[in-house]
Amino acid sequence: MSNPSTWRPETVAVRGGWGSDPATHAISVPIYQTVGFQFDDTGHAARLFNLEEPGNIYTRIMNPTTDILEQRMAQLEGGVAAVAFSSGMAAITAAILNVARAGDEVVAATSLYGGTWTLFTSTLRDFGITVRFLADDDIAQADAQFNEKTRAVFVESIGNPRLDITDIKAWAEAAHAHGVPLIVDNTFASPYLERPIEHGADIVVHALTKWVGGHGNSMGGIVVDSGHFDYGSQKFPQYSVPDPSYHGLIFANLAETAYITRLRVKVLRDTGAALSPTNAYHILQGLETLPLRMERECQTANDLAKRLVEHPQVSWVNYPGLSSHPSYQKAAQYLRPGFFGSMLNFGVKGGYDQALRVMNRLSLWINVANVGDVRSMTIHPASTTHQQLNPEEQVLAGVPGDLIRLSVGLEHPDDLWEDLEQALSH
Numbered sequence: 001m002s003n004p005s006t007w008r009p010e011t012v013a014v015r016g017g018w019g020s021d022p023a024t025h026a027i028s029v030p031i032y033q034t035v036g037f038q039f040d041d042t043g044h045a046a047r048l049f050n051l052e053e054p055g056n057i058y059t060r061i062m063n064p065t066t067d068i069l070e071q072r073m074a075q076l077e078g079g080v081a082a083v084a085f086s087s088g089m090a091a092i093t094a095a096i097l098n099v100a101r102a103g104d105e106v107v108a109a110t111s112l113y114g115g116t117w118t119l120f121t122s123t124l125r126d127f128g129i130t131v132r133f134l135a136d137d138d139i140a141q142a143d144a145q146f147n148e149k150t151r152a153v154f155v156e157s158i159g160n161p162r163l164d165i166t167d168i169k170a171w172a173e174a175a176h177a178h179g180v181p182l183i184v185d186n187t188f189a190s191p192y193l194e195r196p197i198e199h200g201a202d203i204v205v206h207a208l209t210k211w212v213g214g215h216g217n218s219m220g221g222i223v224v225d226s227g228h229f230d231y232g233s234q235k236f237p238q239y240s241v242p243d244p245s246y247h248g249l250i251f252a253n254l255a256e257t258a259y260i261t262r263l264r265v266k267v268l269r270d271t272g273a274a275l276s277p278t279n280a281y282h283i284l285q286g287l288e289t290l291p292l293r294m295e296r297e298c299q300t301a302n303d304l305a306k307r308l309v310e311h312p313q314v315s316w317v318n319y320p321g322l323s324s325h326p327s328y329q330k331a332a333q334y335l336r337p338g339f340f341g342s343m344l345n346f347g348v349k350g351g352y353d354q355a356l357r358v359m360n361r362l363s364l365w366i367n368v369a370n371v372g373d374v375r376s377m378t379i380h381p382a383s384t385t386h387q388q389l390n391p392e393e394q395v396l397a398g399v400p401g402d403l404i405r406l407s408v409g410l411e412h413p414d415d416l417w418e419d420l421e422q423a424l425s426h
């Protein structure tokens with residue numbers, strides 16, 4: 001008997017959580033496009049609602065198609081369980097709201113996706129949750145940002161846009177020393193390149209919209225829990241005090257499934273950002289080829305980075321696979337050997353205006369605000385995603401005016417290079 005717990009990621013990506021449909025023997029995961037599920041009788045219904053028995057109630061809270069995606073992602077990340085959401089932002093928001101309430105605080109790295117930055121500095125602040133950022137992401141200075149109100153720490157495994165590789169072990173130690181969990185956004189690495197739980201992370205989130213789905217057709221997000229963190233302390237009364245919305249259930253008593261159960265039956269139930277079953281199906285289809293896509297995309301990105309370094313019109317290249325990159329050593333510690341991700345940034349000689357001219361001469365590279373697609377994509381952040389910042393702030397955010405961002409897809413590397421070459425050399 002093949003033992004699923006010993007499967008390698010390539011096997012989990014196509015087989016995890018699913019054999020065949022018990023009713024029809026279909027081997028492709030069916031799309032259970034339904035809102036409700038019929039109860040056997042009123043007793044069965046009452047038991048499901050009271051969490052006495054597992055089972056499907058309503059697609060806002062759980063769905064059999066989404067369940068396979070959740071099981072597969074939990075297995076890939078080495079977690080106990082997962083809950084899927086309608087987008088990456090919904091997953092990040094829910095992951096935080098499951099531990100932090102009004103008056104609480106979160107400590108975060110600064111090298112973050114712009115949407116997460118705005119959530120932290122604007123919307124969470126409106127909710128009464130303060131996020132304290134660690135200047136220069138210098139973990140040695142972390143103690144100054146923690147206090148008795150801190151409830152979580154948040155970082156990205158590969159920061160965006162600096163493409164710096166986070167020292168998860170050091171961040172986990174700092175979080176645990178202050179009695180709070182570490183949440184890691186692992187979108188840019190994907191579970192094929194990095195498994196943050198193995199380095200001490202407690203919770204992993206993903207924008208499934210990007211590399212996991214991989215085809216630019218479906219929004220989705222997920223939260224995977226390690227089951228390692230103990231929520232029984234006084235810091236987390238929402239876990240240790242009886243919950244009136246579940247007849248006095250004490251979530252901490254659920255031990256390793258406390259966080260993920262509360263995430264589903266409280267946060268997802270009440271905020272409603274559920275993944276649609278059809279999107280779960282599309283994302284599952286993408287996930288099946290994640291290892292193959294990552295291998296090819298990372299190889300092409302590495303190849304293009306090396307060619308760009310040599311180009312006379314290029315002033316600098318930011319790619320963790322270059323030995324000159326500040327995170328090159330950390331990549332060896334945290335990423336699958338020989339893999340450095342499929343994102344790279346470079347600067348065009350001549351600055352902002354010249355970068356725009358190069359962008360407008362590209363034809364194979366698609367100018368779009370997305371990453372992690374099978375199609376290669378590019379954007380000029382200073383005139384789009386970061387246009388509200390002044391030039392000094394843009395440099396601080398790691399997006400100077402000469403920067404062109406590339407998300408490398410599956411096209412032939414020579415075709416991608418020829419398009420870049422003609423645009424740069426025009």
Ligand SMILES: Cc1ncc(COP(=O)(O)O)c(C=O)c1O
Nearest residue numbers: 087088089113185187207209220
């Ligand atoms: C690292 C990272 N996290 C989260 C998100 C948000 O994901 P979504 O667009 O699915 O809400 C993104 C989006 O680009 C991202 O790059």
